[in-house]
Amino acid sequence: MSQTQTCLSLVLRHRPSGAPRREDFDLRSDPIPTPGPGEVLTRTIWLSIDPYMRGRLSDRASYAPSVQPGEVMTGETVGEVLASADPGFAPGDIVVGARGWQTHSLTPADRLAKIEPHGPPLSHYLGVLGMPGTTAYSGMTDIGKPKAGETAVISAASGAVGAVAGQLAKRAGARVVGIAGGAEKCLFVQEELGFDDCVDHRALDLTAELQAACPNGIDVYFENVGGRVQEAVFALLNPFARVVMCGMVSQYNAAEFPAGPNLGFVVGKRVLIQGMIVSDKPERFAEWRARARPWVIDGSLRYREDVTEGLENAPEALADVLAGRNFGKKLVRVGPDPAG
Amino acid sequence: MSQTQTCLSLVLRHRPSGAPRREDFDLRSDPIPTPGPGEVLTRTIWLSIDPYMRGRLSDRASYAPSVQPGEVMTGETVGEVLASADPGFAPGDIVVGARGWQTHSLTPADRLAKIEPHGPPLSHYLGVLGMPGTTAYSGMTDIGKPKAGETAVISAASGAVGAVAGQLAKRAGARVVGIAGGAEKCLFVQEELGFDDCVDHRALDLTAELQAACPNGIDVYFENVGGRVQEAVFALLNPFARVVMCGMVSQYNAAEFPAGPNLGFVVGKRVLIQGMIVSDKPERFAEWRARARPWVIDGSLRYREDVTEGLENAPEALADVLAGRNFGKKLVRVGPDPAG
Numbered sequence: 001m002s003q004t005q006t007c008l009s010l011v012l013r014h015r016p017s018g019a020p021r022r023e024d025f026d027l028r029s030d031p032i033p034t035p036g037p038g039e040v041l042t043r044t045i046w047l048s049i050d051p052y053m054r055g056r057l058s059d060r061a062s063y064a065p066s067v068q069p070g071e072v073m074t075g076e077t078v079g080e081v082l083a084s085a086d087p088g089f090a091p092g093d094i095v096v097g098a099r100g101w102q103t104h105s106l107t108p109a110d111r112l113a114k115i116e117p118h119g120p121p122l123s124h125y126l127g128v129l130g131m132p133g134t135t136a137y138s139g140m141t142d143i144g145k146p147k148a149g150e151t152a153v154i155s156a157a158s159g160a161v162g163a164v165a166g167q168l169a170k171r172a173g174a175r176v177v178g179i180a181g182g183a184e185k186c187l188f189v190q191e192e193l194g195f196d197d198c199v200d201h202r203a204l205d206l207t208a209e210l211q212a213a214c215p216n217g218i219d220v221y222f223e224n225v226g227g228r229v230q231e232a233v234f235a236l237l238n239p240f241a242r243v244v245m246c247g248m249v250s251q252y253n254a255a256e257f258p259a260g261p262n263l264g265f266v267v268g269k270r271v272l273i274q275g276m277i278v279s280d281k282p283e284r285f286a287e288w289r290a291r292a293r294p295w296v297i298d299g300s301l302r303y304r305e306d307v308t309e310g311l312e313n314a315p316e317a318l319a320d321v322l323a324g325r326n327f328g329k330k331l332v333r334v335g336p337d338p339a340g
Numbered sequence: 341m342s343q344t345q346t347c348l349s350l351v352l353r354h355r356p357s358g359a360p361r362r363e364d365f366d367l368r369s370d371p372i373p374t375p376g377p378g379e380v381l382t383r384t385i386w387l388s389i390d391p392y393m394r395g396r397l398s399d400r401a402s403y404a405p406s407v408q409p410g411e412v413m414t415g416e417t418v419g420e421v422l423a424s425a426d427p428g429f430a431p432g433d434i435v436v437g438a439r440g441w442q443t444h445s446l447t448p449a450d451r452l453a454k455i456e457p458h459g460p461p462l463s464h465y466l467g468v469l470g471m472p473g474t475t476a477y478s479g480m481t482d483i484g485k486p487k488a489g490e491t492a493v494i495s496a497a498s499g500a501v502g503a504v505a506g507q508l509a510k511r512a513g514a515r516v517v518g519i520a521g522g523a524e525k526c527l528f529v530q531e532e533l534g535f536d537d538c539v540d541h542r543a544l545d546l547t548a549e550l551q552a553a554c555p556n557g558i559d560v561y562f563e564n565v566g567g568r569v570q571e572a573v574f575a576l577l578n579p580f581a582r583v584v585m586c587g588m589v590s591q592y593n594a595a596e597f598p599a600g601p602n603l604g605f606v607v608g609k610r611v612l613i614q615g616m617i618v619s620d621k622p623e624r625f626a627e628w629r630a631r632a633r634p635w636v637i638d639g640s641l642r643y644r645e646d647v648t649e650g651l652e653n654a655p656e657a658l659a660d661v662l663a664g665r666n667f668g669k670k671l672v673r674v675g676p677d678p679a680g
Contacts, residue, residue, distance in 0.1 A: 055608070062608050063579065063609070226603070245603065245606045245607045245611075247607055248607060251604060257602035259602060260600045261599075262597035262599060263566070263570070263588065263600045264588050264591060265615075266615040267586065267587055267588060269403070269615060270614070270617060271585075271614070271615050272612070272613070272615075273613040273614070274611070275607040275610040275611050277610055280610065
C-alpha cells in the first residue's frame with residue numbers, strides 16, 4: 001500500500017437519513033499541508049470507527065457539536081509524524097489523537113500523544129488502550145462499581161467497550177453475563193473474553209434466557225444498546241443496582257426514538273441510572289493506558305479487532321458498527337502500519 | 341370526642357382494584373389489650389396517610405412486604421401511652437412510631453420515640469418533622485444536591501414531601517419551581533412556601549409553561565408523580581442534572597404501567613436518576629428532626645396539613661391522596677389531641 005501524494009478527506013455532503021452511506025460524503029483531494037508554528041503534520045495509519053460518530057452526523061443537540069456539511073468528518077486516529085513545527089515531535093514519531101477521516105492531518109501539538117512503538121499493536125491505542133477502553137474503565141469505576149459475588153450484565157459484549165467492561169467486572173469478582181448478537185459472538189464472549197455466560201439478543205424469549213443466565217438478578221448493567229435489551233435487563237435489576245448509561249446504539253439511526261421503560265421500579269429498588277461521556281475526565285485516558293498496558297502485553301486482557309481496508313470505506317464501516325455487523329473493535333486501515 | 345372502650349382496627353378485606361375504598365376494609369372490634377414485658381399500649385391520636393400505602397395494599401413485589409387480607413393496615417401514628425410494661429415509657433407520654441390503622445396499639449418499646457409535648461403540633465411529627473420531611477431531606481442531601489444558581493423542580497409541590505424538598509432547595513440558593521394541581525395549590529406554593537414559580541400540571545401545554553418557568557433548564561428534579569409531568573421535566577433537564585426518584589403517585593392505582601421516557605438523553609447529558617426509600621437510612625430521622633424543629637418553631641419552614649376526621653375514613657383519605665385531592669399533608673384524627 002503506498003501513500004497518496006495528496007491529502008484525501010471524507011467531507012460530509014449531507015446528513016444521512018438512517019444508516020450512513022458512502023453517498024453522504026464527498027472524497028476531497030487537497031495538497032498536503034505544511035505545519036505552522038506548534039503544528040504537526042501526520043499521515044493517518046488507523047482510523048477508529050465508533051458508534052458515537054452517528055451523533056456527529058446528526059443535527060440533534062448533543063454534548064458535542066455536530067459535523068456540518070462541507071466539513072471533514074471527525075474521528076480518533078493513530079498516525080505517523082511526517083513533519084513537525086513543534087519541538088516535542090519529530091518525523092517518524094507515532095501519535096494518537098482526535099483528528100478526522102483523512103489521510104493527512106495538521107494538528108496542534110498539544111492535542112497529540114506519543115505512542116511507545118515497541119509495545120502493543122498501534123491499533124490498540126484506538127481500542128482497548130484508547131477511548132473505548134477508557135470508557136469502560138471510567139464507567140465501571142465511577143458508576144458500575146461491581147463487587148465480588150454480584151452479577152454484572154454487559155450489552156454489546158464483544159464490542160470495543162463491552163469486552164473491556166466485562167473483563168473489569170470479572171476482575172472485580174462479579175459473575176459476568178454478556179449480551180451479543182449471534183452464536184459466534186456469544187461463543188467468543190465466553191471462550192475468549194472469559195465471561196461466565198452470554199445471551200444472544202436475538203433470542204425469542206430474551207427475558208427468560210437472561211433470567212436463566214442471572215439466577216441472582218442483576219446488580220450492574222453496562223448499557224451500550226437500549227431497546228428491547230434494556231427492557232429485558234431492567235426487569236431483572238436487583239435493589240441498589242447501578243446502570244452505566246454509556247450508549248444506546250440500537251436507536252442511533254432512528255428518526256424517532258421509541259418509548260422507554262416505566263421508571264416506577266427505580267424508586268422501590270433504589271436503582272441508580274447514570275449517563276457518562278469519557279471525555280469529561282480526560283485524566284482517565286493516561287491512567288487507564290498505564291493500568292491496562294501490562295494486561296494487554298501479558299495477554300490477560302483479551303480483545304478483538306475488525307479491520308476495514310481503505311479510507312473510502314469508512315462510511316460503510318460505521319454503518320456496520322451501528323447495525324452490529326462488526327465483530328470486535330472496528331478500525332479502518334488508512335495507511336501502512338510500520339509496526340506490521 | 342371520647343375514646344372507644346374497645347380497640348377498633350381497619351383490616352384489609354381484599355386487595356383494592358384501582359383506588360382504595362371503604363369496602364376493601366373491615367372495621368374490627370377487639371378488647372383493648374394489656375402490654376406484656378417490653379410492650380407499650382397507646383391510643384392513637386394522629387394517623388398519617390401517605391402515597392406509599394397503596395403499595396402495601398398491592399401484591400406486587402416491593403421493598404416492603406404487603407399487608408395480607410385479614411391483617412391490620414400499617415401506618416405511622418402519633419399516640420398517647422395508656423399503659424407501659426417498659427421502664428422507658430409512662431402513661432401520658434406522647435410517642436411516634438409505625439403502628440397501624442387502629443385506635444389502640446401494642447408496640448415493642450424500641451419501635452417508639454417520645455415526643456417533646458411543648459413544641460410544634462403533635463401532627464407535625466408525621467409530616468414536616470417525620471417521614472415525609474425526612475424523605476425530602478434525604479433525597480436532596482444524597483441525590484438532588486441543589487446548588488446556588490441552579491434550577492430545581494419539585495412535583496407534588498404542595499404535598500408533605502414536596503413542600504419540604506422545595507424549601508430545602510431554596511435554602512441552598514437554587515431557583516425553585518413547583519408543579520401542583522390547580523391554581524389554588526400553585527398560589528399556595530408561591531405565596532406561602534416561597535417557591536419562585538409554580539406550574540399547574542393540568543396546563544394544556546405543560547412543557548411550554550415549564551419552559552417559561554425554567555429559562556435556564558432544570559438541574560434538579562424531585563420526582564413524586566411520574567407520567568406526563570415526568571416527561572415534560574425530562575425534556576428540559578440540563579447536562580449533569582440529578583433526578584431524585586422518590587415516587588410516581590400518578591400510577592399507584594394502575595393495574596398496568598404506561599411506557600416511560602426513552603433514556604437516550606441520559607447518556608449525552610450525563611443525567612443521574614436515582615431511587616430512594618427513606619427507611620434505608622434510619623439515622624436521618626433524628627438528624628432531620630433536630631435540624632428542622634427550630635425552623636418549624638421560628639416559622640421559616642412552611643407547611644400545610646389536611647385533616648380527615650375519624651379512623652373509618654382512612655381509606656377515603658388515602659384515595660384522596662392518590663388522586664391529589666388533598667391540599668397539604670394528609671392526616672386522620674383518630675382520637676383527641678391533648679395539645680389542642
